[in-house]
Amino acid sequence: GxxxxxxxxxxxxxxxxxxxxxxxxxxxxxxxxxxxxxxxxxxxxxxxxxxxxxxxxxxxxxxxxxxxxxxxxxxxxxxxxxxxxxxxxxxxxxxxxxxxxxxxxxxxxxxxxxxxxxxxxxxxxxxxxxxxxxxxxxxxxxxxxxxxxxxxxxxxxxxxxxxxxxxxxxxxxxxxxxxISKRNEDRSITALVESDAKVLASVAQQHEETLAYVRRAVGKTDAPLHSYFALVADDPSVQIVSIAQSWYIAQMLQGTKYEGLPILSAAAPFKAGGRGGPEYFTDVPKGDVAIKNVSDLYLYPNTARAVLVSGAQVKDWLERSAGMFNQVEPGKADQLLLNPDFPSYNFDVMDGVRYQIDLSQPSKFSSTGVLENPEANRIVNLTFNGAPIDPEAQFIVATNNYRASGGGDFPGAKGDSIVFEGPDTNRDVIVRYIVEKGTISPRADANWSFAPLPGTSVLFDTGPKASAYAGDVEGVAISAAGEGPDGFARFRIDL
The missing domain is CATH 3.60.21.10 (Metallo-dependent phosphatases)
Structure with missing residues (x-):
């Protein structure tokens, strides 16, 4: 009207x-x-x-x-x-x-x-x-x-x-x-409310049937899938999402005018602590991968999308993601690394290119995607197939409907660059990929890292269970740095 x-x-x-x-x-x-x-x-x-x-x-x-x-x-x-x-x-x-x-x-x-x-x-x-x-x-x-x-x-x-x-x-x-609950000094949680027996009884059958469904195995993994270090290093839980997206989009673009263009894949860690607390991380051990584990890897019912972008937009897409980090002062020890106002679901890692993040530079974009420092260049040494990326070259980026339609306000993903809209959820794409492969080997390839800043160290907080994996992270030197706030564990990175 x-x-x-x-x-x-x-x-x-x-x-x-x-x-x-x-x-x-x-x-x-x-x-x-x-x-x-x-x-x-x-x-x-x-x-x-x-x-x-x-x-x-x-x-x-x-x-x-x-x-x-x-x-x-x-x-x-x-x-x-x-x-x-x-x-x-x-x-x-x-x-x-x-x-x-x-x-x-x-x-x-x-x-x-x-x-x-x-x-x-x-x-x-x-x-x-x-x-x-x-x-x-x-x-x-x-x-x-x-x-x-x-x-x-x-x-x-x-x-x-x-x-x-x-x-x-x-x-x-x-x-x-x-x-409804509180966290104690020993990291345990105490409920501040009581369960309602009538509510529990009313959904008991559906609850048990749902649990039986999500516990079904769809394949196996020969390496653990965890997100404890997904905000500070290339990570296996994000890697498997990126690989599955690229695999799917390559099939979907066969026979179209976009077939043959290089395919990159953008994925973000959804369970990475933050407001969710020190237990809010993906942690799938070696062995069976169940539907519940795939839901853990990909929380949201997003659907698969592909967008057409330039090399310059790839760089700015990554500049937008790099707002996850605070600017640090070279030569100074133990500065806080992560920007608490930046949600992890907007920290896209781009698979298919290699790059470093220069933390001494200010963020080009604000935590909400507003261009604040046009001359800033946190993304350095950005390469594709071993050569500096061509700003004019065209790329397909596999992503989801939220990002492709403007969610997070990313350069190159404002709703006008979509070239494929899939009927399948990203979660189902991952399930299909695992079913086809039978056993997956989700090892991060360290395609991104922080640019060296000699004499500089940063601190970040993650789940206490991260200590079991700290020595296995590729491309970064991580060491324990004591207790963090609110039940988190604190770690140090020497840049």
Missing amino acids: AGPRDDKTLLPPYVLIDRELTDGAGAKHPIKIGLIGFVPPQVMNWDRRHLEGNVQARDILQTARAYVPEMKEKGADIIIALSHSGIGEAREQEGMENASLVLAGVDGIDAIMTGHSHLVFPSSKYDGLDGIDVAKGTLQGKPATMGGYWGSHLGLIDLMLERDAGGWRVVGHAAEARP
Whole structure:
């Protein structure tokens, strides 16, 4: 339609619920509560295969400013926004993916539940940011929560309401994110909630059937698959994903005009600690590889894609990935290596080329993909088939629908360079590859490394079980450096 109110919606854009409240004196009062939900319009890229030609998604702020007044017109006393969108920043832009902070400023919204970025709010992560009061748990003065990931926290908002001749209004509030567990000093975990027997019983059969399915072996590996060092060195758990993607895309492009172009493969480590904690790593021993292990290697139900890029775009793709690392000072010892604001799923390793990362250079791109230092060159000694890469040469990059459609904002992958859209998930591609090979040998080939910086060392944190593999990592000298925070183990790299 010409505007949101003129749209024919697939689902109701909001719902009004009649409830009854009891006041402090025991008297009962009717109240009409409005709930309205929002999703990033980028879903049209991420799930294009299902959505394109069937639905359209509008800008979050545009939609809110149309429907919230309508909810008020229809009698909503209190309006809660359910925003599957990160908190973001106070500066409004068209088509924002993380728009909850700006959304909270829409007149008529009384409270907001956020999500999408898998963080926790209120938390110190957001201290000092414009429009955010962590102590009060508010975004632009409105109470808000974000409940972490995988049910790690319960977001809870309490509203103190008052009713007068003008209707209901919020006169006080509290917002918190309650953790469901805590980590102890000995790295053990203590539950802070109890399981509900009725819930467990209701899904017991499906749970057992699912476990039986995912425990089925699809092949074998003659080397361990782990991701403990996936952020600091070429890694077997990422390598096997890259190899399977290249194998699949080579088959899919046979008989097309792209057959014969060199195929590179971009893959990122999904389970690499971070917010997931010191146990959040892939760790598959030698022997049988089950479906559950493949799901561990590739968490998301992405589908296979191929994009056509230039040699210059290959370099900038890798520059974008290199934002994973902090800039270090040459000659200085024990500097922290990893940028905590950079998600591991955006750390693409490119198989098929060789390169080094110069940590003394600033990152060319911000952690969200904004070009910040145009003259920076972290990626050095980038070669293809033993020769410096030709900036004008054409390459096929095997990747996934999220990245190819603009997820992560990578140069060369903005949705306009896709040359193949596969019907198969990347996870199924890996299963197929393992089934065909029978036994895989997932050894990293050290095609990327850090450029030498004599007299310089860096520290990084990973899972405690990493110590069993530290001596086997190719292309980097790793040594133990004691305890890290929150149950992690700390290691040192001499550059």
